[in-house]
Amino acid sequence: MLTKEATTMTQEKPILRIENISKTLGGKEILKSVSLSLKKGELKVLIGPSGAGKSTLLQCINFLLPPDSGRVWLDGVEIQNRRKRDLYAFRQQVGMIFQDFNLFDHLDALENVAIALRKVKKMRRPEARDRAMAELERVGLEDKINLYPAELSGGQKQRVSIARALAMDPKIMLLDEPTSALDPELIGEVLSVIRDLAHGGMTMILATHQIAFTRSLAHEVIFLENGIILEQGTPAELLSPDACTRSKDFCSRLDDLCEEKG
Amino acid sequence: MFDTLSAILEALPYLLEGALVTVGIVIGAMGIGLIIGIHMAVGQIYGNRAVRWAVGFYVWFFRGVPVLVLLFLFYFGLFALIGLNLSAFAASILVLGMTTAAYQSQIFRGAMLSLPRGQFQAAKALGMSDLTAIISIILPQALRFSIPAWSNEYSIILKDSALAFVLGTSEIMARSHFVASRTYHHLPLYITAGCLYFILTWLGVRALLKLEEKVRIPGYAH
Numbered sequence: 001m002l003t004k005e006a007t008t009m010t011q012e013k014p015i016l017r018i019e020n021i022s023k024t025l026g027g028k029e030i031l032k033s034v035s036l037s038l039k040k041g042e043l044k045v046l047i048g049p050s051g052a053g054k055s056t057l058l059q060c061i062n063f064l065l066p067p068d069s070g071r072v073w074l075d076g077v078e079i080q081n082r083r084k085r086d087l088y089a090f091r092q093q094v095g096m097i098f099q100d101f102n103l104f105d106h107l108d109a110l111e112n113v114a115i116a117l118r119k120v121k122k123m124r125r126p127e128a129r130d131r132a133m134a135e136l137e138r139v140g141l142e143d144k145i146n147l148y149p150a151e152l153s154g155g156q157k158q159r160v161s162i163a164r165a166l167a168m169d170p171k172i173m174l175l176d177e178p179t180s181a182l183d184p185e186l187i188g189e190v191l192s193v194i195r196d197l198a199h200g201g202m203t204m205i206l207a208t209h210q211i212a213f214t215r216s217l218a219h220e221v222i223f224l225e226n227g228i229i230l231e232q233g234t235p236a237e238l239l240s241p242d243a244c245t246r247s248k249d250f251c252s253r254l255d256d257l258c259e260e261k262g
Numbered sequence: 263m264f265d266t267l268s269a270i271l272e273a274l275p276y277l278l279e280g281a282l283v284t285v286g287i288v289i290g291a292m293g294i295g296l297i298i299g300i301h302m303a304v305g306q307i308y309g310n311r312a313v314r315w316a317v318g319f320y321v322w323f324f325r326g327v328p329v330l331v332l333l334f335l336f337y338f339g340l341f342a343l344i345g346l347n348l349s350a351f352a353a354s355i356l357v358l359g360m361t362t363a364a365y366q367s368q369i370f371r372g373a374m375l376s377l378p379r380g381q382f383q384a385a386k387a388l389g390m391s392d393l394t395a396i397i398s399i400i401l402p403q404a405l406r407f408s409i410p411a412w413s414n415e416y417s418i419i420l421k422d423s424a425l426a427f428v429l430g431t432s433e434i435m436a437r438s439h440f441v442a443s444r445t446y447h448h449l450p451l452y453i454t455a456g457c458l459y460f461i462l463t464w465l466g467v468r469a470l471l472k473l474e475e476k477v478r479i480p481g482y483a484h
Binding site for chain 2: 059062064084088089091092094095096098100101102103104105106108115116119120147148149150151161164165168
């Protein structure tokens with residue numbers, strides 16, 4: 001049954017805790033016993049080279065990829081991912097944003113947001129559409145509600161997908177490189193939505209290569225490489241110009257690349 | 263010449279009645295194939311090993327044996343064996359339905375596999391069960407993409423329905439044969455039969471093309 005464990009922790013108990021998550025894919029060990037925890041309202045940023053395991057980690061947290069071993073707690077309750085009902089209930093509370101949006105191509109923006117409200121939360125159609133409308137307004141898309149994914153720009157698609165996740169009232173959000181598939185001029189509109197969420201106190205884990213954004217908003221930076229957490233600390237500790245950290249080296253290399261492009 | 267025309271005109275009402283029977287067989291068979299085919303496609307992709315094996319065996323069997331053999335096998339053999347007393351019409355629908363189910367399952371399976379995997383992941387991430395995700399996200403798209411291949415299958419089954427003649431179903435072919443062998447107007451009657459099949463194919467394919475247009479996802483370019 002459900003176990004209450006986090007109550008024994010310090011006064012500020014984490015809303016999400018994962019312990020010793022390991023995952024092997026295609027014979028390659030992608031995650032090697034990764035642990036982390038998140039307090040309410042925290043924004044933790046996952047950085048690291050591609051192939052480090054950032055996506056795999058995020059997908060293991062909501063069991064889209066079942067981890068080979070490891071445990072996950074939400075609000076002090078351990079998730080029994082073998083119980084389908086528990087798993088589905090857990091996923092409702094964990095919003096996920098994907099790099100390539102993954103909108104439902106056959107539904108317009110409004111229905112993309114409303115469908116899970118109807119099919120999962122069992123809301124009636126008018127209620128679901130009202131709620132979807134409100135979420136789309138929140139991400140600034142009230143004039144695009146009847147457009148289909150193929151008629152939206154990348155930035156708009158990503159904002160619909162954020163609205164879709166928010167409509168479920170998630171306790172935490174996992175964002176897997178939400179701006180990596182976007183043209184440079186569209187990144188800003190998505191980051192500004194994520195910034196609003198952070199200011200609104202949303203608890204988030206964000207995998208990204210947006211270093212400036214990380215510096216200004218992250219409570220903690222987690223540097224992942226070869227499936228292990230190499231460094232972990234505040235942006236000031238890890239990313240300040242005089243820090244001697246792998247994170248800083250990695251980020252300044254990214255900055256150099258950006259300058260070359262620009 | 264006049265003789266020929268009058269032979270056709272005289273037989274036409276009788277043949278048109280047969281066309282209704284043919285349409286009944288095709289609609290029935292395509293309907294059965296649609297229902298079984300969707301289930302089999304879902305089973306073959308998302309089912310466990312036993313389900314996948316069962317579907318694989320079914321498809322292998324029905325694609326491997328000629329329709330004519332299947333008609334005889336079921337109508338005179340298996341149906342009689344299990345005490346199922348069906349009319350020739352019902353038996354034709356059932357056998358053709360089971361046959362097209364095998365082909366249709368592969369049409370739907372292909373369409374489902376061609377969808378980007380991410381949408382299924384996104385649906386599950388929102389808390390949908392696999393079944394809900396399949397019903398609300400995967401199938402509405404896969405079925406749209408299946409229409410062109412389904413239209414092809416329709417035209418094949420329409421023509422295969424002529425084989426129902428061998429069970430004594432009084433469809434277009436059976437009636438043409440009946441009239442031709444009594445009046446000796448073979449050529450005009452079989453030309454008429456051919457034209458009827460041609461028109462039915464054309465109408466059906468056209469209707470499906472209309473449907474394809476109607477359910478096309480806006481902005482979706484091919």
